[in-house]
Amino acid sequence: MTEAENLVVLTDIHLKRAGKPVLDSLSLSIPHNSVTAVIGPSGVGKTTLLELISGRLKPDRGYLLVDGLSVPDLGRRELFELRKKMGMLFQSGALLNDLDVYENIAFPLREHTRLPEPVLRQMILMKLELVGLRGARRLMPAELSGGMTRRVALARAIVIDPVMVMYDEPFTGLDPISKAIIVKLIRQLNSTLGMTSIVVTHDVHEAMQIADFVYMLGHGKVLARGTPEEIKNSQRDDVRQFLQGQADGPVPFHYHADEYLTDLMRTDSEKGGAV
Amino acid sequence: MIIALRRIGAFSLSSLAATGRACILLLQMIVNLPAVVRRYELVIKQLYRAGVLTLPVIIVAALFVGMVLALQGYNTLVDFGAESSLGLLLALSLSRELGPVLAGLLFAGRAGAAMTAEIGLMKATEQLAGMEMMAVDPVWRVLLPRFLAGVISVPLLAILFTAVGIIGGYLLGVNILGVDQGVFWATMQQGVDFQQDVMNGLLKSLVFGVLISLIAVFMGYDTSPTPAGVSKATTLTVVLSSLGVLAMDFSLTSMMF
Amino acid sequence: MQRQFVEIIVGLFVMVGLLALLFLSFNVSNINSATVSNPYQVSARFDNIGNLKVRAPVTMAGVRIGRVNEIRLDSASYQAQVVMDISGKYKKLPVDTSASINTQGLLGEQFVSLEPGGQQKYLKNGDRIRLTQSAVVLENLIGQLLFNNSQGANE
The missing domain is CATH 1.20.5 (Single alpha-helices involved in coiled-coils or other helix-helix interfaces)
Structure with missing residues (x-):
């Protein structure tokens, strides 16, 4: 693949947090108009990846291009300009608590544009219709269910018609129906609006359903890449363990500890903090 | 022993670093001042929440403080046959010290803590990160209106505290203790200097306003995004801004009077 | 709404x-x-100003007509130089006006009291009042009283 086909290109990215390497020579690229899933166990640096792409973190080393711009080198103003082309769906939704659904979706428009109120209203109702929540526009975030919150957040992420939408764990903590709705929406946005999507998740089943390409991360590296079919047929033990959800395997069940017997035989008492 | 020393060292280093971050935040907010002028309605909303909602506490507290001052002052002054100076005593102690300081302390407890908790919660629930992703800088959209509202509110509240306190003292002193009404106001007007006493008190409260609001906003913004972090930050706001107000009051008093 | x-x-x-x-x-x-509206400045030298402070009132016949603007020591005569702002409303103070430092009540604040003279020429901005009377220092007064008493007893 050449540069021109890829919206996001990461090359040899290194990042340490609190002295521990989170990303270790990570390279991946995300093509235009595709749905790319990044899967892997929790704590493997998937969310960190999104923070890098959106410029909220800077890598220690490596190149990171988004739409031809080197994100770590951008000034604050340029970064904000770039972010107007990005939408992001947070796991929690990140809706503003003191605004209702309608005002939440209006927020980016009101901040960045001076559109007259009727135009604003049409744009907002269009996006609300898309996520099926036109009737819920006067509810406050506290009155929404988990699935609805995420759909509102999705409507807000796409209200400024971004080139790219990043989804941070979009399926976590949802009931099967809500999950199916989100899956449908991501696919639909990609095909009808031509948005590039990056889905970071540990829900293998849903990821395989929607993705054109899948990257599996582990130990700060890409363990496997390819179409969903290729990933499913991977022969690597660590990939198979994750896909099939086995408790023990190359990723150990036990957190690193002393040998069990010697630990049991020790006589010094454990002193923990009291609640 | 060594551990204790190391803790002291680590503590002072981390507080120094926090002070530095707070100053940087202050600079960032000052740089963003022109942007907020166009969106003054954001400040109005915060003025309502920080200033207006603190008003009842201020008025009730000021009435009681004024009455207690009148009672105590009267009991002491009457021994010297100087109860005519009650008005002066009230006006001077309220405008110079009690108005600014108590209004500051009450504001820190009522509005400062709420600011910290609110901003901390917004951070913990990714609302601030979400804003950044929408290319909106939380420093000017969230922090600056609250900071400005605090800076404007505290002097207003302090002046109100002084005025209501004097009225409270007047009610008790004149109506119940029997100080002559004319003498009450006359000694006050003779002894209180507008520049020296009222304006300096106002200046003090402005400094307190900046201090409390900066601490409140910074603590919320700098908190670790967990429930424990937010509750710790809220406590710290009240403790630090109260101590800060008292310490600052001492140094300002020694400079002014 | x-x-x-x-x-x-x-x-x-x-x-x-x-x-x-x-x-x-x-x-x-x-x-x-x-605040003194539209003021002009007049100075006076005193041997002793007692507790007079800047911003203290300046009165004539008990009416406040200005305030003390500046107090400094005149290093040539070792006297206190007191500069007063007099309100522009009172332009016609005779040049032989005299100034004295009095006390409000027994222990009150001190102030400058002006006593008008009889000349037809009037004080202008920057002029100096020549006739002055120093502050009455209570301690000296008591000292004098005791001294006189003891002298009387000796005779």
Whole structure:
């Protein structure tokens, strides 16, 4: 693949947090108009990846291009300009608590544009219709269910018609129906609006359903890449363990500890903090 | 022993670093001042929440403080046959010290803590990160209106505290203790200097306003995004801004009077 | 609707605060007498000014006509040089006006009292009042009294 086909290109990215390497020579690229899933166990640096792409973190080393711009080198103003082309769906939704659904979706428009109120209203109702929540526009975030919150957040992420939408764990903590709705929406946005999507998740089943390409991360590296079919047929033990959800395997069940017997035989008492 | 020393060292280093971050935040907010002028309605909303909602506490507290001052002052002054100076005593102690300081302390407890908790919660629930992703800088959209509202509110509240306190003292002193009404106001007007006493008190409260609001906003913004972090930050706001107000009051008093 | 309500309440809050400031300035403090309108300066030298302070009132026949602007030691004569702002309303003070430092009540604040002379020429900006009487220092007075008493007893 050449540069021109890829919206996001990461090359040899290194990042340490609190002295521990989170990303270790990570390279991946995300093509235009595709749905790319990044899967892997929790704590493997998937969310960190999104923070890098959106410029909220800077890598220690490596190149990171988004739409031809080197994100770590951008000034604050340029970064904000770039972010107007990005939408992001947070796991929690990140809706503003003191605004209702309608005002939440209006927020980016009101901040960045001076559109007259009727135009604003049409744009907002269009996006609300898309996520099926036109009737819920006067509810406050506290009155929404988990699935609805995420759909509102999705409507807000796409209200400024971004080139790219990043989804941070979009399926976590949802009931099967809500999950199916989100899956449908991501696919639909990609095909009808031509948005590039990056889905970071540990829900293998849903990821395989929607993705054109899948990257599996582990130990700060890409363990496997390819179409969903290729990933499913991977022969690597660590990939198979994750896909099939086995408790023990190359990723150990036990957190690193002393040998069990010697630990049991020790006589010094454990002193923990009291609640 | 060594551990204790190391803790002291680590503590002072981390507080120094926090002070530095707070100053940087202050600079960032000052740089963003022109942007907020166009969106003054954001400040109005915060003025309502920080200033207006603190008003009842201020008025009730000021009435009681004024009455207690009148009672105590009267009991002491009457021994010297100087109860005519009650008005002066009230006006001077309220405008110079009690108005600014108590209004500051009450504001820190009522509005400062709420600011910290609110901003901390917004951070913990990714609302601030979400804003950044929408290319909106939380420093000017969230922090600056609250900071400005605090800076404007505290002097207003302090002046109100002084005025209501004097009225409270007047009610008790004149109506119940029997100080002559004319003498009450006359000694006050003779002894209180507008520049020296009222304006300096106002200046003090402005400094307190900046201090409390900066601490409140910074603590919320700098908190670790967990429930424990937010509750710790809220406590710290009240403790630090109260101590800060008292310490600052001492140094300002020694400079002014 | 909601926003308008908030705006009105906040406006009210600011108004009440400013009213309180007005109350403090006019009802509680002496703002109207603290500033001297359209002043001209007159100086005087005293042997001893006692406890006179800057901003102390300057009166004539008990009426406040100005205030003390500056106090310094004149290093040539070792006298205190007191500069006063006199209100422009009182332009016609004779050049032979005399100044003395008095005390309000027994222990009150000290102030400068001017006693008009009889000449037809009037003091101008920067002029000096030549006739002065120093502050009465209570301690000296008591000392003198005791001294006189003891002298009387000796005779």
